[in-house]
Amino acid sequence: MKFYLVRHGQTDYNVKHIVQGWSDVPLNSVGKEQAVQVALMMCDYHVDAVFASDLLRAKQTAEPIAAKLGLPVTYSWLLRERYFGALEGTDSDQIDWDKVNANGLEIQAQGVESRAHLDDRIRQFVSDLQLWPNPPHSIVVITHGGTMNHFCSCFLPKHEFCHFNNTQIVELTLED
Numbered sequence: 001m002k003f004y005l006v007r008h009g010q011t012d013y014n015v016k017h018i019v020q021g022w023s024d025v026p027l028n029s030v031g032k033e034q035a036v037q038v039a040l041m042m043c044d045y046h047v048d049a050v051f052a053s054d055l056l057r058a059k060q061t062a063e064p065i066a067a068k069l070g071l072p073v074t075y076s077w078l079l080r081e082r083y084f085g086a087l088e089g090t091d092s093d094q095i096d097w098d099k100v101n102a103n104g105l106e107i108q109a110q111g112v113e114s115r116a117h118l119d120d121r122i123r124q125f126v127s128d129l130q131l132w133p134n135p136p137h138s139i140v141v142i143t144h145g146g147t148m149n150h151f152c153s154c155f156l157p158k159h160e161f162c163h164f165n166n167t168q169i170v171e172l173t174l175e176d
C-alpha cells in the first residue's frame with residue numbers, strides 16, 4: 001500500500017500556536033487556499049481512495065482533494081490528532097512537551113492521550129484497510145501533523161519526529 005499523508009490546511013490556532021488536539025477548528029482563509037492548491041497537486045498522483053480525519057480542518061482540506069480526484073472521502077476518527085485533554089486551547093509554546101510525551105501521571109491526570117494509544121489507532125486504521133475485499137493500493141490520508149509523525153514512526157523505525165507544514169505531502173509505502 002502506498003500512502004500520501006497530507007497535513008490539513010492552516011487554522012488560526014496554527015498561526016497562534018494554540019494546541020488543537022480534538023478541538024474542531026476550521027481552516028482560515030489561507031488554509032482554504034492551501035487546500036485548493038494541494039488538490040491541484042494531487043491530480044498528478046494515481047490515487048484509489050481518499051481518507052481523512054473526521055475533524056473539521058481535515059474535512060475542509062479533504063473535500064477539494066476528493067472533488068479534484070473524483071473520489072468520495074471516507075472519514076475516520078482513527079486519523080484524528082492526539083487528544084490533549086486539558087491542554088487543548090492553550091499556548092503550545094508554554095507547554096513542556098518532553099513531560100507531555102513522557103506521559104507521566106501528571107499528564108494522564110489532564111486527560112492527554114498516550115503516544116502508544118495514538119500508535120494503536122494508526123495501526124488499527126491500516127489493519128482495517130487490509131481486511132477490505134479489494135483494498136486500495138494508493139491512498140490519500142488527510143490528517144494532522146502529530147498523527148503524520150506517528151504514522152511514519154509506526155512503519156519507519158528510524159523516523160525522527162519533525163514539523164510538517166500545512167498541506168505538506170509525505171509519501172509512505174508499506175510492503176504487503
